[in-house]
Amino acid sequence: MNPITAESITMSDLQIISVSLGNRSYDIEAGSENLEHIGSFLTAFKPISAAVILTDENIVQQGYAHRVAESIAETGIDVHLLSIASGEQSKSIETTATLWETLLEEGIDRKSVLISVGGGVIGDLGGFVAATYARGIRFFQVPTTLLAQVDSSVGGKVGINLPNAKNMVGAFLQPLGVLIDTKILQTLPETQYQSGLGEVVKYGASLDAGLFQLLETNTEKINIRDPNILKQIVTDCCRIKANIVAEDEFETTGRRVLLNYGHTFAHAFEIQSNFTLLHGLAVSIGSICAAKLAVRMGFVNEIFLKRQIGLQQALGLPTEIPEGIDWLQTIELMRHDKKSEFGKLCFVLPTGIGSCRLVDNIDSQLLEHGL
Numbered sequence: 425m426n427p428i429t430a431e432s433i434t435m436s437d438l439q440i441i442s443v444s445l446g447n448r449s450y451d452i453e454a455g456s457e458n459l460e461h462i463g464s465f466l467t468a469f470k471p472i473s474a475a476v477i478l479t480d481e482n483i484v485q486q487g488y489a490h491r492v493a494e495s496i497a498e499t500g501i502d503v504h505l506l507s508i509a510s511g512e513q514s515k516s517i518e519t520t521a522t523l524w525e526t527l528l529e530e531g532i533d534r535k536s537v538l539i540s541v542g543g544g545v546i547g548d549l550g551g552f553v554a555a556t557y558a559r560g561i562r563f564f565q566v567p568t569t570l571l572a573q574v575d576s577s578v579g580g581k582v583g584i585n586l587p588n589a590k591n592m593v594g595a596f597l598q599p600l601g602v603l604i605d606t607k608i609l610q611t612l613p614e615t616q617y618q619s620g621l622g623e624v625v626k627y628g629a630s631l632d633a634g635l636f637q638l639l640e641t642n643t644e645k646i647n648i649r650d651p652n653i654l655k656q657i658v659t660d661c662c663r664i665k666a667n668i669v670a671e672d673e674f675e676t677t678g679r680r681v682l683l684n685y686g687h688t689f690a691h692a693f694e695i696q697s698n699f700t701l702l703h704g705l706a707v708s709i710g711s712i713c714a715a716k717l718a719v720r721m722g723f724v725n726e727i728f729l730k731r732q733i734g735l736q737q738a739l740g741l742p743t744e745i746p747e748g749i750d751w752l753q754t755i756e757l758m759r760h761d762k763k764s765e766f767g768k769l770c771f772v773l774p775t776g777i778g779s780c781r782l783v784d785n786i787d788s789q790l791l792e793h794g795l
């Protein structure tokens with residue numbers, strides 16, 4: 425199998441990240457105010473019998489779904505717009521079944537393309553429907569949250585939840601392409617924006633010192649959501665994730681686990697908050713916990729911790745464990761994390777700014793008295 429390699433080039437004011445994966449290679453286009461470029465992006469994949477846009481009510485309300493629809497219709501492609509309720513509960517078996525039926529009723533066939541226009545929920549659900557309907561139709565992503573632009577739209581994981589198990593049913597499906605417009609992040613609710621920033625800081629702190637520095641020197645611009653600095657940041661994150669995925673596309677070699685700095689703690693916090701704590705905010709707090717553990721184990725010094733806390737505070741991200749989280753329960757939940765074996769704890773820990781490693785076999789006693 426050909427490895428994926430990702431490199432980014434600047435084309436006028438657009439960044440193109442080429443994800444090279446043999447016959448599944450594709451481009452991620454990142455820009456600002458480039459949403460209307462979707463039509464010409466898709467034209468390269470004609471013949472297309474129909475384009476199905478899957479989106480949610482908020483994206484329709486902001487006008488983004490119609491802008492995408494109009495741009496595609498202008499190229500002569502037949503467009504179907506399907507809007508569903510926003511939120512995690514839509515990533516369900518019921519919604520999937522309804523969508524399969526709707527696609528059938530609307531005459532969607534294997535020459536059609538399904539385009540997810542939305543956050544990670546719409547991306548994961550749309551990708552799963554595309555992977556399964558008619559044994560698979562082509563798929564395209566227009567991620568509209570920061571989290572989706574830097575994380576969920578890259579890597580090919582698509583899927584839905586079972587009532588008691590998140591992301592339990594899914595597939596690997598690489599898209600035809602991804603179009604990112606950072607201007608549309610302006611309308612994202614503040615907590616959703618911060619949740620995306622939690623993942624952005626994760627990439628810098630654990631995988632890319634250059635990105636970490638870029639973030640440190642641009643906190644003011646980031647806080648006002650300057651589309652140009654966001655374009656740079658999003659491009660860096662996509663490139664970092666695509667390169668890691670390149671080495672471990674199907675999560676078999678253990679390389680992909682390095683994307684999980686802060687995530688072992690974060691999952692335990694999310695479960696205890698009944699998922700009211702947004703994922704990226706849980707990652708922010710979790711990665712500070714992991715950094716403190718790394719200091720205790722001698723992998724990094726206090727300066728690392730201070731820099732990460734300083735950056736997160738400047739971006740308005742949480743660094744402290746919130747009320748209502750029980751520490752011993754956190755440890756117990758982490759013993760059952762999918763990375764852990766035989767009840768021993770397993771974490772991705774930083775070894776410096778922009779580098780990390782997986783550390784397993786950690787005795788829970790090391791954490792029992794807090795961090």
Ligand SMILES: NC(=O)c1ccc[n+]([C@@H]2O[C@H](COP(=O)([O-])OP(=O)(O)OC[C@H]3O[C@@H](n4cnc5c(N)ncnc54)[C@H](O)[C@@H]3O)[C@@H](O)[C@H]2O)c1
Pocket residue numbers: 480481482483486510511512515542543544545546548568569570571572575576577578579580581582591608609610611612613616619
């Ligand atoms: N496939 C992967 O690799 C991967 C990785 C990380 C997360 N995920 C999944 O992603 C999902 C979370 O995604 P999310 O954080 O994007 O949440 P989301 O899709 O629920 O979107 C958050 C909210 O923001 C609204 N919204 C989206 N874009 C907007 C915009 N531009 N302006 C105004 N409002 C907007 C949405 O309608 C929604 O209410 C989870 O289901 C998670 O499992 C998948």
Ligand SMILES: [Zn+2]
Pocket residue numbers: 575623687703707
């Ligand atoms: Zn995450």
